[in-house]
Amino acid sequence: MAKLGKYALMGNEMIETSEAKVSVASSAVLYGLSVYSVFFGKHTSDGILCFRIPEHMKRLKESAKMIGLSNIEEELAKDLDIERIKELIRINQPTTDQFFRVTVHATELVPGVRTSNLELTTSVFMYDAVNILPQDKARLKTSLWRRTADTAIPARAKVNGAYVNSALAKQEAIDCGYDDCLFLNQNGYVSELSAANVFMVKRGELITPDCASDILEGITRRSIIEIAKKLDIGISERKVALTEVYTADEVFACGTSAFVSPIIDIDGRQINAGQPGPVTTKLRQLLLEAQSDASSNWTTLL
Numbered sequence: 001m002a003k004l005g006k007y008a009l010m011g012n013e014m015i016e017t018s019e020a021k022v023s024v025a026s027s028a029v030l031y032g033l034s035v036y037s038v039f040f041g042k043h044t045s046d047g048i049l050c051f052r053i054p055e056h057m058k059r060l061k062e063s064a065k066m067i068g069l070s071n072i073e074e075e076l077a078k079d080l081d082i083e084r085i086k087e088l089i090r091i092n093q094p095t096t097d098q099f100f101r102v103t104v105h106a107t108e109l110v111p112g113v114r115t116s117n118l119e120l121t122t123s124v125f126m127y128d129a130v131n132i133l134p135q136d137k138a139r140l141k142t143s144l145w146r147r148t149a150d151t152a153i154p155a156r157a158k159v160n161g162a163y164v165n166s167a168l169a170k171q172e173a174i175d176c177g178y179d180d181c182l183f184l185n186q187n188g189y190v191s192e193l194s195a196a197n198v199f200m201v202k203r204g205e206l207i208t209p210d211c212a213s214d215i216l217e218g219i220t221r222r223s224i225i226e227i228a229k230k231l232d233i234g235i236s237e238r239k240v241a242l243t244e245v246y247t248a249d250e251v252f253a254c255g256t257s258a259f260v261s262p263i264i265d266i267d268g269r270q271i272n273a274g275q276p277g278p279v280t281t282k283l284r285q286l287l288l289e290a291q292s293d294a295s296s297n298w299t300t301l302l
């Protein structure tokens with residue numbers, strides 16, 4: 001279990017994380033109506049260097065918009081303040097790298113299944129950054145569960161309730177002795193992992209499922225694409241078949257909590273003779289460097 005910071009923000013209040021609660025009668029608890037994002041903070045001697053906060057906040061707003069949480073702009077203007085997150089860091093005094101989970105909960109009490117005009121409350125808590133996948137040799141199992149379709153609960157929106165889909169598939173993978181699942185969508189194309197995007201390298205090209213493949217549009221995914229472009233690596237965002245991934249030269253997963261994680265086995269098929277490949281290793285190193293670069297416009301020192 002990750003170590004949580006002692007204090008959290010709940011609306012405007014700074015309280016002990018164990019006391020930061022939403023009601024059992026809220027839409028957040030009853031229907032999973034909350035949206036969230038998690039961003040990474042690198043521990044440095046000057047403070048916590050946070051990665052791509054504006055992009056995380058934009059996606060949070062877009063998630064709320066997609067599911068129709070109509071009061072999101074007013075709520076974030078009222079309750080989400082970077083200066084308060086700075087205070088949170090100061091009071092928690094972290095000694096290692098951190099993840100920050102920002103959630104907007106529908107805290108309205110028993111309004112029935114609807115999403116518009118609900119009371120919203122934002123929470124922020126932080127915890128020691130422990131990666132969710134092995135950072136050298138992860139193994140995946142294609143899930144028996146399919147990714148929720150964009151026409152059911154959009155994977156593009158980071159909605160808490162939708163993570164039942166991820167939990168089912170991840171548990172199935174763990175029960176079968178793997179590290180994580182590989183989701184196919186309703187059309188049988190490769191989508192993503194339980195909480196990370198997937199890339200493959202084939203004949204020198206970097207290939208990843210496109211944004212219509214029922215994926216969350218990961219901020220790490222976008223960062224990897226931007227880094228690869230600078231390296232002049234060809235990139236293709238398109239439909240991906242499972243059998244293409246089986247025969248890829250390299251496969252890796254990426255996400256805030258996965259960083260870049262080399263995949264060396266999918267359904268018992270070895271990838272790159274069971275070793276992290278050179279393109280994966282390079283992109284992984286450049287992402288870690290970008291997260292440690294205080295002079296970059298991708299980072300904010302808090």
Ligand code: PMP
Nearest residue numbers: 195196197216218219220255256
């Ligand atoms: N897909 C899913 C389903 C996720 O939960 C995550 C983690 N947020 C990602 C992909 C990766 O997204 P990001 O790089 O923005 O963390």
